[in-house]
Amino acid sequence: SSVLATKNPIQESKPCKRLVLYYHDTLFNGTDVANATSAAVANATGLDKEHKFGMLVVFNDPMTKDHHLLSPPVAKAQGFYFYDMKDAYTAWFAYTLVFNSSEHKGTLNIMGADLMNDETRDLSVVGGTGDFFMARGICTFRTDTFQGDFYFRLKMDIKLYECY
Amino acid sequence: SSVLATKNPIQESKPCKRLVLYYHDTLFNGTDVANATSAAVANATGLDKEHKFGMLVVFNDPMTKDHHLLSPPVAKAQGFYFYDMKDAYTAWFAYTLVFNSSEHKGTLNIMGADLMNDETRDLSVVGGTGDFFMARGICTFRTDTFQGDFYFRLKMDIKLYECY
Amino acid sequence: SSVLATKNPIQESKPCKRLVLYYHDTLFNGTDVANATSAAVANATGLDKEHKFGMLVVFNDPMTKDHHLLSPPVAKAQGFYFYDMKDAYTAWFAYTLVFNSSEHKGTLNIMGADLMNDETRDLSVVGGTGDFFMARGICTFRTDTFQGDFYFRLKMDIKLYECY
Numbered sequence: 001s002s003v004l005a006t007k008n009p010i011q012e013s014k015p016c017k018r019l020v021l022y023y024h025d026t027l028f029n030g031t032d033v034a035n036a037t038s039a040a041v042a043n044a045t046g047l048d049k050e051h052k053f054g055m056l057v058v059f060n061d062p063m064t065k066d067h068h069l070l071s072p073p074v075a076k077a078q079g080f081y082f083y084d085m086k087d088a089y090t091a092w093f094a095y096t097l098v099f100n101s102s103e104h105k106g107t108l109n110i111m112g113a114d115l116m117n118d119e120t121r122d123l124s125v126v127g128g129t130g131d132f133f134m135a136r137g138i139c140t141f142r143t144d145t146f147q148g149d150f151y152f153r154l155k156m157d158i159k160l161y162e163c164y
Numbered sequence: 165s166s167v168l169a170t171k172n173p174i175q176e177s178k179p180c181k182r183l184v185l186y187y188h189d190t191l192f193n194g195t196d197v198a199n200a201t202s203a204a205v206a207n208a209t210g211l212d213k214e215h216k217f218g219m220l221v222v223f224n225d226p227m228t229k230d231h232h233l234l235s236p237p238v239a240k241a242q243g244f245y246f247y248d249m250k251d252a253y254t255a256w257f258a259y260t261l262v263f264n265s266s267e268h269k270g271t272l273n274i275m276g277a278d279l280m281n282d283e284t285r286d287l288s289v290v291g292g293t294g295d296f297f298m299a300r301g302i303c304t305f306r307t308d309t310f311q312g313d314f315y316f317r318l319k320m321d322i323k324l325y326e327c328y
Numbered sequence: 329s330s331v332l333a334t335k336n337p338i339q340e341s342k343p344c345k346r347l348v349l350y351y352h353d354t355l356f357n358g359t360d361v362a363n364a365t366s367a368a369v370a371n372a373t374g375l376d377k378e379h380k381f382g383m384l385v386v387f388n389d390p391m392t393k394d395h396h397l398l399s400p401p402v403a404k405a406q407g408f409y410f411y412d413m414k415d416a417y418t419a420w421f422a423y424t425l426v427f428n429s430s431e432h433k434g435t436l437n438i439m440g441a442d443l444m445n446d447e448t449r450d451l452s453v454v455g456g457t458g459d460f461f462m463a464r465g466i467c468t469f470r471t472d473t474f475q476g477d478f479y480f481r482l483k484m485d486i487k488l489y490e491c492y
Contacts, residue, residue, distance in 0.1 A: 010328045012297055028375045033414075039373035041382040041410070042220070045203035047192045054205040054222045056370070058382045058420075060412045078412050078420055078441050082205070084224045084242050086197075092222075092242055094258060094422060096441035109440050109452045112273050112293070113242050113260035124273045124291025127452025129440070129466060133340055134489055138293060161298055164338045174462055174492045206384070209367035211356045218369040218386045246369070248388045248406050250361075256386075256406055258422060276437050276457070277406050277424035288437045288455025302457060325462055 015137060015159035021063040021097075022144060023077055023154040036150075037061045044083070052083040063097060067144055067153060075099045081114065089116045093123060097158075099131065106130020108158065110139050125160060136162040179301060179323035185227045185261075186308060187241055187318040200314075201225045208247070216247040227261065231308055231317060239263045245278065253280045257287060261322075263295065270294020272322065274303050289324060300326040343465060343487035349391040349425075350472060351405055351482040364478075365389045372411070380411040391425065395472055395481060403427045409442065417444045421451060425486075427459070434458020436486065438467050453488060464490040 028036035038059035045054035058080045062073035079095020094111040107130060112123025120142050128135030137160035146152035192200035202223035209218035222244045226237035243259020258275040271294060276287025284306050292299030301324035310316035356364035366387035373382035386408045390401035407423020422439040435458060440451030448470050456463030465488035474480035 010298055028373065030374065033375060036375055037414075039375040039382045041370035041373060041384055042205035045192065045205060045222075046194065047197060047200055047203040054203045056205055056220075056222070058373075058384070058410050058412050060414070060418070078418060080410065080412075080420070082222050082244065084222050084244075086201075086224070090224070090242060092244070092260065094439065096420065096439075098441055098443065107441055107450065107452075109454065111258065111260075111275070111439070112291070113262055113271055115262065122271065122293035124271075124293065126273065126290040126454040127440070127464065129450035129452065133466075134338055134464065136291065136298065138297070176461055206369035209356065209369060209386075210358065211361060211364055211367040218367045220369055220386070246386050246408065248386050248408075250365075250388070254388070254406060256408070256424065275422065275424075275439070275454070277426055277435055279426065286435065286457035288435075288457065290437065290454040300455065300462065302461075 010161045012138075012161075015161055016163035017132075017135070017137075017160040019158040021065065021075065021156050021158065022067045023061055023063055023156055024069045025057075025059055025061050025152050025154075026069075027057065027150045029150050032150075041080075042082070048086040051085055051087065051089055053086060054082060054084070056080060056082040059095070063156070067155070069151075069153070074101055074103070079110075090114060091116060104131050106132045108132050108135060108139075112139075114141055116143065125158065128160075132160070134162065134164045135160045174325045176302075176325075179325055180327035181296075181299070181301075181324040183322040185229065185239065185320050185322065186231045187225055187227055187320055188233045189221075189223055189225050189316050189318075190233075191221065191314045193314050196314075205244075206246070212250040215249055215251065215253050217250060218246060218248070220244060220246040223259070227320070231319075233315075233317070238265055238267070243274075254278065255280060268295050270296045272296050272299060272303075276303075278305055280307065289322065292324075296324070298326065298328045299324045338489045340466075340489075343489055344491035345460075345463070345465075345488040347486040349393065349403065349484050349486065350395045351389055351391055351484055352397045353385075353387055353389050353480050353482075354397075355385065355478045357478050360478075369408075370410070376414040379413055379415065379417055381414060382410060382412070384408060384410040387423070391484070395483075397479075397481070402429055402431070407438075418442060419444060432459050434460045436460050436463060436467075440467075442469055444471065453486065456488075460488070462490065462492045463488045 028039040125137040289301040356367040453465040
């Protein structure tokens with residue numbers, strides 16, 4: 001029997017796997033080496049310094065099951081984001097969720113636009129390894145909080161639609 | 165019935181969805197804040213300044229249906245490129261096409277090499293969201309024009325082979 | 329017959345295509361323009377200079393079939409990596425393997441975390457073009473050698489599980 005790839009019955013409401021995790025980004029302020037988990041590697045450009053156009057941040061951020069920064073991390077998010085809008089804030093992310101616990105071992109690779117003005121925004125899970133071998137899906141961001149320029153927290157609702 | 169993923173009958177000539185759009189990159193020259201839509205966040209390195217090796221540009225560029233810069237944009241391209249060759253020009257792109265019109269709502273996530281010396285070059289559409297939920301495909305670049313160091317235009321022929 | 333995408337019988341031990349290649353990264357030291365094939369475009373940050381946190385490198389590196397740097401390259405790896413850990417080394421890669429030989433024409437697009445402390449680590453092959461049209465798979469890194477700060481070599485074991 002021949003089955004067209006374009007006809008696979010994937011339903012957005014029925015992921016084969018789902019994980020809800022919180023991402024904590026604590027940006028290096030020049031002195032707080034002990035607590036910071038991310039750092040700017042390129043500064044905002046003159047195109048719009050107020051909205052940080054072009055500022056590029058490398059991160060290695062803890063992922064927790066609840067929204068407490070100090071809860072035990074169940075994964076690390078390793079990657080980068082940069083701001084990419086004039087007159088408002090949007091960002092762009094590419095990163096890997098690295099799991100190394102009794103519950104999950106493996107990685108999920110994610111990329112997409114963080115349209116910060118939207119209440120939720122969808123990025124693509126483009127691949128996975130280990131327990132997440134060859135996974136694909138959607139990662140939905142929701143801003144949980146931000147505190148000044150140096151801490152923000154995102155709720156990441158990860159829905160996989162291809163599981164092997 | 166068991167169907168091997170490796171046997172899905174995808175045919176390169178028969179995308180399930182096709183979009184042809186023009187990408188306009190107007191690089192910030194240090195003064196033109198009003199019109200520029202991209203900015204360098206890292207400068208060319210000493211490895212080959214002439215061919216801009218390592219120059220990294222963050223963009224939020226309009227996508228239009230024809231090749232006029234001032235036509236109404238039907239999407240935005242948000243992401244980055246950098247130059248990565250000695251003695252010639254090639255670049256590498258990763259970006260999101262953000263659609264928010266009556267025609268399309270959602271995103272396409274794209275990455276790959278822009279081998280500028282080739283008449284056309286193929287990048288990968290690695291995921292999609294919204295109207296393009298879980299899409300995959302090919303995005304073919306063709307240089308439409310470039311004007312000095314601060315404006316170039318690419319024709320992007322986007323062919324999706326996985327549509328849900 | 330209806331076949332759930334989540335039930336495709338992909339087996340990790342049975343790729344539809346496999347390539348084992350060596351990646352050679354020769355970092356520009358400020359003077360060696362002739363031999364260097366990569367260059368730092370952002371420097372390590374104050375978050376951990378010793379482990380190069382945030383240092384971002386753009387590369388256009390040769391890929392060979394054996395581990396000799398001077399063997400004829402069978403592909404180029406064009407992309408970037410950055411270091412992203414305090415107190416140890418990890419990196420994050422996104423790049424394209426560009427093949428242009430009698431054996432293979434086309435590209436493979438790869439991204440993921442390089443957890444340098446692990447003997448092997450898996451990244452995602454998220455797309456392909458040309459001979460590798462719409463491919464997906466896993467790219468397993470193994471450190472083959474490193475010599476000081478300016479040369480290292482990775483064995484890349486590329487296993488494709490979706491071939492068209």
